[in-house]
Amino acid sequence: MNTETDFSTLNSEASSDWSTDVLIIGSGAAGLRAALAASESTDVTLITKTTLKESNTLYAQGGIAVAMNVDDTVDLHVKDTCSAGCGLCDIQVVETMVAEGIPRVNELLEWGADFDWEGTLPRFTQEAAHSRRRIVHKGDATGRETTDVLVQRVLNTERIQVISNAFAVDLLTDAVSSTDDNSTTCYGVSAIIEGQLKYLYAKATILATGGLGRLYPCTSNPEVATGDGFAAAWRAGCELIDMEFVQFHPTTLFLDGAPSFLISEAVRGEGGRLINIRGERFMDKYHEKGELAPRDVVSRAIQNEMFQTDFPCVYLDITHKPADFIQERFPTIFATTKRYGLDINIDLIPVRPGAHFMMGGIRTNAETETNLRGLYACGEVACTGVHGANRLASNSLLECLVFGVRAGTNAASYASSLTCESPPKIQIEKCETEANTIGLGDDVILELKDAIRETLWENVAIERYQEGLELTLSDLEEIGAELNLHPSSSMSIQTTDVGLCETVNMLIVAWVITHAALTRDESRGAHFRADFPDEDETGWQKRTVMAQDKEPEFVKLRSN
Numbered sequence: 001m002n003t004e005t006d007f008s009t010l011n012s013e014a015s016s017d018w019s020t021d022v023l024i025i026g027s028g029a030a031g032l033r034a035a036l037a038a039s040e041s042t043d044v045t046l047i048t049k050t051t052l053k054e055s056n057t058l059y060a061q062g063g064i065a066v067a068m069n070v071d072d073t074v075d076l077h078v079k080d081t082c083s084a085g086c087g088l089c090d091i092q093v094v095e096t097m098v099a100e101g102i103p104r105v106n107e108l109l110e111w112g113a114d115f116d117w118e119g120t121l122p123r124f125t126q127e128a129a130h131s132r133r134r135i136v137h138k139g140d141a142t143g144r145e146t147t148d149v150l151v152q153r154v155l156n157t158e159r160i161q162v163i164s165n166a167f168a169v170d171l172l173t174d175a176v177s178s179t180d181d182n183s184t185t186c187y188g189v190s191a192i193i194e195g196q197l198k199y200l201y202a203k204a205t206i207l208a209t210g211g212l213g214r215l216y217p218c219t220s221n222p223e224v225a226t227g228d229g230f231a232a233a234w235r236a237g238c239e240l241i242d243m244e245f246v247q248f249h250p251t252t253l254f255l256d257g258a259p260s261f262l263i264s265e266a267v268r269g270e271g272g273r274l275i276n277i278r279g280e281r282f283m284d285k286y287h288e289k290g291e292l293a294p295r296d297v298v299s300r301a302i303q304n305e306m307f308q309t310d311f312p313c314v315y316l317d318i319t320h321k322p323a324d325f326i327q328e329r330f331p332t333i334f335a336t337t338k339r340y341g342l343d344i345n346i347d348l349i350p351v352r353p354g355a356h357f358m359m360g361g362i363r364t365n366a367e368t369e370t371n372l373r374g375l376y377a378c379g380e381v382a383c384t385g386v387h388g389a390n391r392l393a394s395n396s397l398l399e400c401l402v403f404g405v406r407a408g409t410n411a412a413s414y415a416s417s418l419t420c421e422s423p424p425k426i427q428i429e430k431c432e433t434e435a436n437t438i439g440l441g442d443d444v445i446l447e448l449k450d451a452i453r454e455t456l457w458e459n460v461a462i463e464r465y466q467e468g469l470e471l472t473l474s475d476l477e478e479i480g481a482e483l484n485l486h487p488s489s490s491m492s493i494q495t496t497d498v499g500l501c502e503t504v505n506m507l508i509v510a511w512v513i514t515h516a517a518l519t520r521d522e523s524r525g526a527h528f529r530a531d532f533p534d535e536d537e538t539g540w541q542k543r544t545v546m547a548q549d550k551e552p553e554f555v556k557l558r559s560n
């Protein structure tokens with residue numbers, strides 16, 4: 001069996017280089033599943049920012065949406081996904097995800113995933129905006145179960161080499177030497193490993209670095225989610241699409257001394273009620289589906305209640321359910337809140353919205369190809385168009401499994417098609433700018449990160465408006481000045497300071513999100529403009545594409 005390995009153990013010649021056929025960056029469900037698929041035909045190296053298990057996947061509570069229940073069909077799941085996506089989903093890619101999701105989930109079950117079961121079928125639960133009970137789950141720890149199964153399999157696969165504590169910095173491309181703008185090829189990544197900048201060369205590279213919730217002060221995401229993959233892709237010349245669509249989950253725990261922690265939508269799916277500080281149940285005022293309205297509607301309603309009552313949170317009440325049901329169905333939430341003094345059998349849970357999921361990302365087709373040859377992307381960092389303007393609950397793990405396999409298979413076949421023995425050893429040109437050599441203390445880095453988070457929370461969160469968005473762009477430029485770079489910078493990074501890299505990455509991604517949000521002067525899905533509160537059905541049935549040194553471009557949806 002393999003283990004998670006330190007680079008120096010693996011690379012005993014102490015060279016700063018490493019070569020592989022397929023390099024996978026990120027170890028959430030998408031990266032792990034891609035590694036397993038690619039390893040069926042080629043050698044794979046998987047690098048991860050901290051440990052193999054740490055990712056957004058690990059913390060996913062709800063489950064995996066899949067059309068396997070007796071009263072369910074692929075068509076119904078496609079319909080619910082597209083209706084949550086508010087007219088911006090690519091229906092053909094949605095059909096692919098929903099149909100291929102069934103064998104992907106069956107495969108997980110065959111590999112030993114111990115999901116909750118009822119008779120001959122998984123016990124399907126209900127979540128918002130689903131017309132059927134279709135969420136397979138393991139209590140409220142589906143992400144942990146999925147991670148455990150995939151990690152075990154990866155570690156048992158000889159052809160997969162895992163390198164932990166490797167912070168991917170910049171994609172290695174031949175952009176400088178290439179004469180043709182449209183033919184940039186990616187050959188791996190530079191990474192900070194054991195305090196040094198190393199080059200990891202690959203015939204094919206897959207970005208599966210996950211999300212960016214940590215750009216906001218309130219989030220359900222773990223500390224690693226600082227948007228690094230989006231920023232590296234931006235610097236390398238990738239197109240980013242739909243970046244204005246950040247999903248805010250309505251219910252993250254708001255408790256003194258407790259970390260930001262998700263309180264699953266499944267709690268509302270099982271009958272949980274939202275009430276304000278005055279004890280009033282309020283969701284029926286906002287939507288016919290009450291607590292199970294789409295996430296953006298519930299998040300805005302909560303924010304409004306907080307404002308109306310001048311109180312920093314609302315409450316989720318599940319106390320009317322039997323205690324043994326609560327403990328069995330939500331063991332993680334029960335245990336975590338207990339640690340901070342709450343007994344959810346009798347106590348209300350203080351909650352408020354937090355950044356949860358990025359619908360946009362690196363533009364890919366259904367084959368997970370990006371606009372750089374040899375570079376693939378899957379999972380949250382990628383945008384195939386399956387989520388449109390708002391993701392349906394529990395479609396994210398499904399996306400990771402389906403497009404993880406597609407990325408792994410396609411990258412392996414591309415790598416095998418190359419005639420070269422090993423990938424070319426691209427060097428990143430040294431640019432001795434202050435941004436790269438600057439030595440900022442840890443306290444300054446924390447201050448800059450907080451400043452990015454504050455301005456995003458204030459102006460680029462649940463409700464946006466033009467003046468606020470413009471203010472944030474100028475705040476970001478000021479923060480950039482401290483780092484001696486413009487927030488849209490495409491300059492490669494040569495520092496070995498992970499905190500500094502994260503700050504630069506957060507700045508770039510914050511700028512792209514804000515710019516995209518300013519461009520879309522309508523409200524749709526997770527993007528709500530208080531100054532343009534309605535959906536512009538005719539003018540804005542299109543997606544926003546951003547790339548370095550270019551004005552935003554708009555792509556019309558394929559006619560389906």
Ligand code: SIN
Pocket residue numbers: 060061062063263264265266392393394395396
């Ligand atoms: C949740 O459990 O509420 C989150 C599930 C999801 O984001 O799909």
